[in-house]
Amino acid sequence: MSFDKALARLAPQIVEFEPGHVWLAGAGPGNAGQLTLDVVSALAQADAVIYDALVDASILRAADGADLHFVGKRGGKASARQDDITALLIALAGRGKRVLRLKGGDPYVFGRGGEEALALAAAGIPFRILPGVTSAFGALASAGIPATMRGFNKAIILATGHAAGTPDDLDWAALAKTGQPIVVYMGLANLAKIAAALVRGGLAPATPAAIITAATTPEERVLVSTLGRITQEAANTGITSPGLIVIGEIVSMRAQLGQLANLVKSA
Template identity: 50%
Template sequence: MNLEGFPDLPAFPPGEVWLAGAGPGDPRLLTVLALHAVSRADDIVHDALVDSRVLRLARQDAVLLPVGKRGGRPSPKQDEINALLVERARAGRRVLRLKGGDPFVFGRGWDEVTALSEAKLRFRIIPGLTAGLAGTALAGIPATSRDTNHAVVLAAGHRAEGQSTADWEALGRLGQPLILYMPMAQLEEIVAALQRGGLPGDTPAALVQSATTEDERVVESRLDALAEDAERHGIGSPCIAVIGAIATLRRRALASMVGWS
């Protein structure tokens, strides 16, 4: 794709690292600046959730370096990824750190910013569309609506290395819709804790698997049946869970909503 006529696209000098979000999946959801970065990078250090169609937009001579983390499988540690970024940049490469969604929404982007700052390397941050907002919207579920809520909680549903999960009982007491990233491994535990916190079992809920891709699947449910419905429909990661009144709004949108294809 030719971006030569697009105004004010910055140069990508050798020795810099750009941290970019690739969006929830579909390459059409890349920002113009992220697309510019993909087309200019010498090295692309990418997560497992970056769609292969996005990677095909890279230069033919670009080096693709997968560093994706998958639960339960061997994968590079964050310190190793940080060191790789520093090493490639110091070698005079144009380094793109490409993450699914947005680098700063459960993407450990700040860990990498810190490492690059300590190494005194120049970097640029390119936000991306996060799956919890863009992916759910394109499935017909808004993060907020005037009739249902004036707040929404984004939470990581998985356990990061060396960290505990959110206080689900406390979140259940808020009475606000929740959008959970990667909750499948802990879904039963999360559902039970939310109910202990006072969230009613009949609270509407939905699961959006592989948002914005050809593998997307959406299951509508309720809180107390969510884990059972996920198993019955074979829903797995990557997945977003939506819990709260906003999950019911999809039914109103589907009759007239143009499909994402």
């Protein structure tokens, strides 16, 4: 069966995007192939797309004819204010537009989707949540690192690193004591502080660690190191935000899987 025919068979299951509604959608970690069918349908039906900096440009091609509004945020750079983004969503919906709020990853995982949903509900704007492949799991899979592995971990921690070193900071020592892998969003600028706090909390400097940038895209980069060395190695290689930091024994699986895959290819 062709791809087009397969999509046609699924079409009756697609929900109609009604005028005056806002859909909060996850665009996945980068590659357009990570989009869900619901999000592709939303892009095709939308009158206006309000999108973030982490949404790959190739994804917007599916929104042919829609008005595009870039509201990306970047640490240390001029960025759209959250209040202005919310006001834009409400204003466009009030004009009867089908409004798609498109975010990298999943809207409910460090995407401020909950805040926007509350604001829409308070304003009486009908909304729907379209989940996406969250960046952590998409990046791990693309980099060849299992999120969970029997014998390695019984949980995985998703954390944000943007507040490291401030009164709002996480208790990194408590996270270190769990012994479970940690995936840190928005933490590259504070990598040195986070690594030092985890070591103080009891994680060995030799703990495997990695940084994944531009996951699932042709520009993807993966730096594998240890907790004690990753800050210096990241500086030496020039890796910059946005990216994800992965700390824990699951990182070591990347090399093992890679070696076995190479053996299979050469057999």
